[in-house]
Amino acid sequence: MRKEDMVKLISAEGFEFVIDKDAAMVSQTINNMLTSPGSFAETQHGEVTFPEISTTILEKICKYFYWHLQFASGKETEFPIEPELTLELMMAANYLHT
Amino acid sequence: MMGGICSRKREQLVIENGGCRGVSERFCKIASSKWLGNSFSRPIVDCQPGRGKCPSLMDLCIYKIREDIDKYSSFSILPRDISQQIFNELIHSRCLTDVSLKAFRDCALQDVFLGEYPGVKDSWMDFISSQGSSLLSVDISSSDVTDSGLALLKDCPNLQTFAFNYTDQLSEHGLKHISGLSNLTSLSFKKCDAITAEGMRAFSNLINLEKLDLERCSGIHGGFFHLKGLLKLKSLNIRCCKCVTDLDLKAISGITSLKELQAFSSNITDVGVSYLKGLHNLTMLNLEGCNITNACLESISALVALAVLNLNRCRLNDDGWEKFSGNKNLKVLSLGFSDITDACLVHLKDLTNLESLNLDSCGIGDEGLANLTGLTLLKTLELSDTEVASNGLRHLSGLTNLENLNLSFTLVNDSSLKKLSGLTSLKSLNLDARQITDAGLAALTSLTGLTHLDLFGARISDSGTKCLQYFKNLQSLEICGGGLTDAGVKNIKDLASLTLLNLSQNCNLTDKTLELASGLTALVSLNVSNSCITREGLQYLKPLKNLRSLSLESCKVTASDIKNLQSDALPNLISFRPE
Known part of the structure; x- marks a missing residue:
């Protein structure tokens, strides 16, 4: 996998998730960050930091990105959400337009 | 109901009144697809995971x-x-x-829309008022909230929109609780007996009110002077308020901000209309079913801003229309079910901005239509139940913007229909008349944009259905003249956009028809009543997942057969016959 096909998402605690760019682009917000014209740090380094999103939530969000791609390709499974994560997950989903 | 092209007249009234009575006559037409849209409040598609579009x-x-x-x-x-x-x-x-x-x-x-929601009562108002100054819109229609519940709204001073329709729990005393909500711009109390002349005092402080809906309130007579100071009021709805008289209109004659007045089926006479003369901003006036005559035309001609005027079902004849030609801004004019004749139409020919004209059941004939040739912006023309015959259609040939044309129950015949062949903007055409046959349909194959075609009583045979291939965009089709067999349905099976199909009263149709229709998966409404359909044919309907209405009266099918089909395969089916 080429480096430019991957992006690095960094949680509030500094934990790094390296995922496919295609997956990350499911988020409208990340899509905008990575494709906006000009030389934003995000565009240049393929790296986005989320100081307000915890590691647990960011991991869940990455899983959702891949689930979304699967769904789009016709594999319609259920996406599990733990009740204790729901509220925090919603706030992140709201921010990420996901 | 201009352009209510698929509905029978008796249903038009029902729809106008906002009633929710279904279609009762066994073999009457399925009402229009509009009716289906109105009566089911929830959309079909429930965005649950696992159904096509990926949920966010x-x-x-x-x-x-x-x-x-x-x-x-x-x-x-x-x-x-x-x-x-x-x-x-x-x-x-x-x-x-x-x-x-x-x-x-x-x-x-910001929004609490609990209209029609079950179980809403005073204790819920405590939760509503806890939203405080954020709250902008509330609907508690049909709830059991009483005066004391309403009192809690005082904690929501920014409320802009409030609806409390269909309530009998409120008193005129309780209405006082809204009098402090001076940010209200829209207020709705449909069919609410608490709105009395005295109760309306509560409205007098609502100086920002733009929209007031008192439809079907029975006690508002005498209270209109409380509205005098509402100088931002743009829209007033007093439909079906039988108690409203001319004096009530006098009380609002100074509210020149008014743009819309709905007084459908109230007790207003010509004198009442004369009080409206100063409302120079009025663009919409609905006086359908009021007790008015041609004497009010002079007053109406003073309303130069009028764009929409409904005078259906009034006591109008041909006198005094010469004053009327000044209403140049009129776009929608409804004169249906009155005693006007061709002599009246002479005075409409200068209304060149007209986009919609309803002459339903008037004494209009071929000569009168000559006055419409200059109304080239017309999109909707309703000529149902008039004396229009074959010679009249030539006057319509130049109305190339026409999208909706109703010629049902007129005297037009097959040979004259070629005069319509250039009206290629037509989307909806009603030719529900017994003398129309295959030959007439064959003259219309250039109308490829048609989405609604009503041939309910026309005598269309199997060979006539070959012409239907030209109407690939059809969403609704009615052919109920009795002449179709399964062979004709073969020419319908590829009309993939159909959502409404009525083939009732073609008594020779068999289960084969349902087999042919099984590919029409967009169908929402299907009627094959009075045919040879049997229980065995129902299996073919299983792919019609969007079906909500199914009518198979006088077939060899029972209510329980359809219920089985519903629970097996058609979860969206909510209306069926026999039931």
């Missing part, structure tokens, strides 16, 4: 919360727009209860 993470979280709603004690930590989405979903799915409501206290919600 936000959607998934909301569904999850809905499932476990009892586990949440408060959503007040969430940003307002998120808790609003959860709240709306709980209402939409009917999952909001006395208990789950508590989690939404102090969530700074």
Whole structure:
């Protein structure tokens, strides 16, 4: 996998998730960050930091990105959400337009 | 009901009145697809996971919360727009209860739309008022909220829109509680007996009010002077308020901000209309079914801003229309069900901005239509039940913007229909007349944009259906003249856009027809009553997942056969016959 096909998402605690760019682009917000014209740090380094999103939530969000791609390709499974994560997950989903 | 092209007249009235009576006559037409749209409040597509479009993470979280709603004690930590989405979903799915409501206290919600929601009562008002100054819109129509519940709204000073329709729990005393809500711009109290002349005093302080809806209130006579100071009022609805008299209109004659006045079926006479003369901003006036005559035309001609005028079902004849030609801004004019004749139409020919003209059941004939040739912006023309015959259609040939044309129950014949062949903007055409046959249909194959075609009583045979291949965009089709067999249905099976199909009264149709229709998966409404359909044919309907209405009266099919089909395969089916 080429480096430019991957992006690095960094949680509030500094934990790094390296995922496919295609997956990350499911988020409208990340899509905008990575494709906006000009030389934003995000565009240049393929790296986005989320100081307000915890590691647990960011991991869940990455899983959702891949689930979304699967769904789009016709594999319609259920996406599990733990009740204790729901509220925090919603706030992140709201921010990420996901 | 201009352009209510598929509806029979008796239903038009029902729709106008906003009633929810279904179609009762066994073999009458399926009412229009509009009726289906109006009567079912929830959309068909429920955005649940696993049905096509990928749900967003936000959607998934909301569904999850809905499932476990009892586990949440408060959503007040969430940003307002998120808790609003959860709240709306709980209402939409009917999952909001006395208990789950508590989690939404102090969530700074902006909208609380609980109209028709079961179980809404005074204790819910405590939750509503806890939204405080954030709250902008509330609908508690058909609820059991009383005066004391309404009193709690005083904590929501920014409320802009409030609807409390269909209530009998409120008193005129309770109405006082809204008199302090001076930010209200829209207020609706349909069919509410508490709105008395005295009760209306509560409205006098609502100086920002733009829209007031008092439809079907029976006690408002004498209270209109309380509205005098509402100088921003733009829209007033007093439809079906039988108590309203001319003096009430006198009381509002100075509210020159008024743009819309709906007085359908009230007790207004020509004298009352004369009080409206100064309302120079009025663009919409509905006096359908009022006790008015040609004497009011002079007053109406003073309303130069009028764009929409409904005078259906009034006591109008041919006198005095010469004054009327000044209403150059008119776009929609309804004169249906009155005694006007061709002599009246002479005075309409200068209304060149007209886009819609309703002459339903008037004494109009071929000569009168000559006056319409200059009305080239016309999109909708209703000539049902008139004396229009074959010689008249040539006057319509130049109306190339026509989109809706109703010629049902007229005297037009096959040979004259070629005069319509150039009207290629037509989307909806009603030729429900017995003398129309295959030959007439064959003259119309250039009208490829048609989406609605009504040949209810026309005598169309199997060979005539070959012409239907030119109408690939058809969404609704009615052919009920008795001449079709299964062979004709072969020419219908490829009309993939059809959502409404009525083939009733073609008594030779068999199960083969249902087999042929099984590919029409967009169908929402299907009627094959009075045919040879049997229980065995029902299996072919299983792919019609969008079907909501099915009529198979006088067939060899029982109600329980259809119920079995419904539970097996057609979850969206909500209206069927026999039942």
